[in-house]
Amino acid sequence: MSEGLLSQLDHLNEQQLRRLLVEHLTKQKLGLYWESNAIERDAALNANLVLPRLVREWSYRPQEMDEDAIHRNLIIEGDNFDSLRLLKATHAGKIRVIYIDPPYNTGNRDWVYNDHYVGANDRWRHSQWLEFLYRRLTLARDLLTPDGVILVSINDENRARLELLMDEVFPGMRVGSFVWRSRTGGNDTKGAFHSTNHEHVLVYANEGFRFSGDEKSYSMYKFQEGDRIYRLSDLTSPKDLRERPNTYYPIYDPTTQIYYPCNPQRVWAYASKGRMKDGQKIRGDTIEDFIEKKLIWFPHSQRIEVFATKEKLLDAIKRKDVPMSGNTPLLYEDMPEIDFWIGRKIGYGRPAFKRFKEGLKNENQPISSWLTPKQEEETAIDGMNMPVVGTTEEGSKAIKDLMDDKAFPYPKPPSLLKALLSQSTRPTDIILDFFAGSGTTGQAVLELNAEDNGSRRFIMCSSTEANSKEPEKNLCRDVCAERMRRVIQGYGGRPGYTPEQGGEFAYLQLDKVNAADAHFEIDAAHAFQLLALKRFGVVCTATEGAVQRLGRVEDCEVLVCHEVNAKTIAALAAWPQQSGAARLAIYTMRPETLREQLALRGMEANCYSLMDALMRGQGGIA
Numbered sequence: 038m039s040e041g042l043l044s045q046l047d048h049l050n051e052q053q054l055r056r057l058l059v060e061h062l063t064k065q066k067l068g069l070y071w072e073s074n075a076i077e078r079d080a081a082l083n084a085n086l087v088l089p090r091l092v093r094e095w096s097y098r099p100q101e102m103d104e105d106a107i108h109r110n111l112i113i114e115g116d117n118f119d120s121l122r123l124l125k126a127t128h129a130g131k132i133r134v135i136y137i138d139p140p141y142n143t144g145n146r147d148w149v150y151n152d153h154y155v156g157a158n159d160r161w162r163h164s165q166w167l168e169f170l171y172r173r174l175t176l177a178r179d180l181l182t183p184d185g186v187i188l189v190s191i192n193d194e195n196r197a198r199l200e201l202l203m204d205e206v207f208p209g210m211r212v213g214s215f216v217w218r219s220r221t222g223g224n225d226t227k228g229a230f231h232s233t234n235h236e237h238v239l240v241y242a243n244e245g246f247r248f249s250g251d252e253k254s255y256s257m258y259k260f261q262e263g264d265r266i267y268r269l270s271d272l273t274s275p276k277d278l279r280e281r282p283n284t285y286y287p288i289y290d291p292t293t294q295i296y297y298p299c300n301p302q303r304v305w306a307y308a309s310k311g312r313m314k315d316g317q318k319i320r321g322d323t324i325e326d327f328i329e330k331k332l333i334w335f336p337h338s339q340r341i342e343v344f345a346t347k348e349k350l351l352d353a354i355k356r357k358d359v360p361m362s363g364n365t366p367l368l369y370e371d372m373p374e375i376d377f378w379i380g381r382k383i384g385y386g387r388p389a390f391k392r393f394k395e396g397l398k399n400e401n402q403p404i405s406s407w408l409t410p411k412q413e414e415e416t417a418i419d420g421m422n423m424p425v426v427g428t429t430e431e432g433s434k435a436i437k438d439l440m441d442d443k444a445f446p447y448p449k450p451p452s453l454l455k456a457l458l459s460q461s462t463r464p465t466d467i468i469l470d471f472f473a474g475s476g477t478t479g480q481a482v483l484e485l486n487a488e489d490n491g492s493r494r495f496i497m498c499s500s501t502e503a504n505s506k507e508p509e510k511n512l513c514r515d516v517c518a519e520r521m522r523r524v525i526q527g528y529g530g531r532p533g534y535t536p537e538q539g540g541e542f543a544y545l546q547l548d549k550v551n552a553a554d555a556h557f558e559i560d561a562a563h564a565f566q567l568l569a570l571k572r573f574g575v576v577c578t579a580t581e582g583a584v585q586r587l588g589r590v591e592d593c594e595v596l597v598c599h600e601v602n603a604k605t606i607a608a609l610a611a612w613p614q615q616s617g618a619a620r621l622a623i624y625t626m627r628p629e630t631l632r633e634q635l636a637l638r639g640m641e642a643n644c645y646s647l648m649d650a651l652m653r654g655q656g657g658i659a
């Protein structure tokens with residue numbers, strides 16, 4: 038790393054060197070440091086343009102889908118740095134949920150940096166891993182919607198490093214983390230632990246993000262007041278008279294002048310003005326405040342007694358003919374201030390708190406230990422919406438069932454992805470996984486769509502994993518896309534998925550073009566797909582001819598015109614009438630000429646520079 042850096046410095050002029058030195062000397066911060074090369078980083082970002090190429094034979098569309106129907110789901114083959122650069126140009130601010138399961142930097146040659154596997158003894162192993170992820174996460178950050186979230190799986194060993202990196206890339210966006218039981222046993226002889234059985238899922242989100250929570254059961258909200266419904270909840274606390282003498286008092290209903298005695302085993306949960314010392318302040322409301330706000334419910338029909346004398350009261354106490362809470366009598370011989378109850382109206386029912394439904398927050402947000410291992414199913418806290426998820430073993434089995442052999446090491450279990458996505462996605466979201474591996478995320482998206490009638494879309498980026506030993510290897514095509522194909526078609530007696538449920542995908546490869554050569558190297562198919570993705574977020578089979586239709590926005594047809602000549606001008610002039618559109622938006626290499634030519638035919642059209650549209654968002658162009 039340092040030799041390469043030195044040779045790069047040779048090419049900088051004095052002013053550039055001074056700037057770098059000042060930056061270096063003044064950059065002091067708290068946090069994570071790793072060896073990186075800012076020059077190389079910037080250069081990599083702007084190196085060239087990334088253009089999508091649709092590979093129809095590796096894409097999937099069910100037979101009933103039209104030949105030229107559009108694809109909403111994408112599998113993108115290649116280094117995800119390039120895929121993310123493409124997505125930055127096409128999907129900035131459009132992705133609601135990103136899930137990734139990056140290589141964990143285990144030292145087991147599980148990831149590639151600058152075309153070589155990084156092993157345990159690599160001197161720069163941690164820095165290279167951090168820099169590798171930094172470059173990808175900074176690109177991914179710009180893809181999130183204002184209420185978007187990114188969830189990242191990581192093992193225990195690398196969690197601290199990754200979390201500090203995430204803090205750097207997503208400042209102020211940390212939500213928390215989930216713990217996932219990744220295996221049931223194991224025997225790590227390396228350290229003092231018998232086995233490290235858990236992993237983490239780090240959660241960082243933009244401000245507007247909320248987990249879906251769980252639809253609360255409203256069956257208890259049986260009472261009505263006007264058009265508001267409420268349920269009754271207990272007014273007592275689990276403290277007894279000795280522990281909380283101040284909240285042992287009779288509750289008085291001023292409307293009926295009825296008094297309700299307190300349970301000595303469970304005193305009231307709220308303070309009373311009558312029991313507060315002079316000048317004493319409390320946090321929150323007193324019982325009298327709640328009564329005034331009409332938040333306390335008093336029984337409508339109940340037994341009411343007035344004991345005219347103490348003898349009559351004591352006699353009732355002896356017969357246990359007094360208000361009760363379960364088996365506990367609320368009036369008893371040695372109770373404090375027993376004489377208070379003589380001559381007063383005593384209610385035999387119990388008051389309660391009115392909890393109105395509209396006062397509820399989005400209930401049942403997940404708790405951080407919410408992912409419940411299958412073998413501990415019975416420990417799931419009732420009513421806490423705790424999904425039961427499998428271990429890596431389930432992930433391996435899922436792949437084995439689908440691909441007939443161990444096509445991929447350590448995939449995540451679909452149940453984990455489903456649990457995470459069911460809490461973080463809404464039914465119409467786009468979900469991105471740019472370390473898709475075997476495609477577990479895509480499978481989970483389809484399963485969720487089928488469960489809640491959703492139309493979530495997936496974008497999965499996967500490398501080929503080709504290397505000098507296996508130059509023909511194509512993990513993206515042969516595992517990720519193949520798995521999705523089998524899942525969509527239905528396997529092992531399971532039903533498949535319709536296109537509406539996400540049962541289709543476009544397989545894209547990426548071509549890289551030097552920005553200086555863009556005019557010669559970008560062909561019509563590149564331009565068409567890139568614009569379709571940018572404008573409509575979809576891939577479609579390009580129509581033949583020099584004028585291609587991208588789609589429609591309200592009453593406006595969006596077109597690409599590759600050649601400006603008499604034939605295309607005639608075709609464009611006839612377009613509004615043929616399509617029933619009121620307006621045209623046309624991308625072309627010669628927008629001025631086309632505008633003039635159409636004006637000569639009395640037609641106004643919005644003509645845009647095709648080259649500007651293709652370059653925008655790439656090659657450092659904002």
Ligand SMILES: C[S@@+](CC[C@H](N)C(=O)[O-])C[C@H]1O[C@@H](n2cnc3c(N)ncnc32)[C@H](O)[C@@H]1O
Pocket residue numbers: 115116117118138139140141148149432445447448449450471472473474475476477478498499500502512
């Ligand atoms: C831990 S696996 C992800 C497994 C996945 N969650 C699953 O369930 O199948 C990480 C994946 O990232 C891929 N990968 C590593 N570097 C990559 C890169 N630069 N671009 C794209 N994928 C990459 C590896 O090929 C590997 O398949």
